[in-house]
């Protein structure tokens with residue numbers, strides 16, 4: 551059984567994935583925050599992505615890495631810089647130095663947030679980050695590309711929509727991914743032979759989706775969950791519009807209009 555490091559393991563996505571990946575991998579959980587409910591097949595090592603020494607220590611001797619660590623929403627520059635930009639660089643550099651050959655990088659839909667909802671984008675679309683957080687994910691995709699091409703550390707970058715047991719509002723009907731579908735993508739990323747660098751979208755089978763996930767399908771992804779199964783319930787419970795027409799026009803939603811200077815001529 552492979553030993554897989556999961557950074558940021560105490561967060562919401564990590565918590566879902568621990569359940570999904572149990573019995574498939576030996577999981578080395580890592581986070582700045584302690585995790586006390588360690589299950590059979592799991593171990594814990596404290597580590598801060600912003601510390602190169604910590605990343606060297608936690609990546610030693612693993613067969614692959616699921617990099618969830620970092621700040622997972624918009625935040626002040628100094629926070630994003632330390633956690634996501636320096637943190638992701640440290641993670642890849644430590645992987646290289648320890649000879650770890652496979653990384654799953656949890657990137658985000660917010661690297662692409664300024665695409666309109668009327669646009670259908672695929673894995674080749676150039677990033678349009680919707681804030682410092684999205685920008686840090688674009689940087690992470692760049693680090694993954696560099697380490698694949700130069701240092702033979704291969705990556706699957708998953709541009710994750712929103713991970714939850716079910717879609718939580720109208721926007722999420724388009725970008726939702728269930729924990730088991732995300733675990734399927736991660737399994738592909740860890741096991742696919744001869745993978746060098748790939749980008750896929752972390753979305754379930756969503757009829758209202760904005761992404762052409764052909765690259766994930768090419769790699770064998772067959773999502774089992776569909777947001778449409780929850781659509782009637784979501785549409786009953788939530789208004790169709792948020793009241794912010796600009797946010798409703800862009801894929802990144804409110805991340806786009808936060809701090810935005812509007813230019814009506816554009």
Ligand code: 15L
Pocket residue numbers: 622623658659660710711712
């Ligand atoms: C993300 O990237 C965040 O990590 C998550 O908390 C949600 O905000 C999600 O995007 C989203 O767009 O719904």
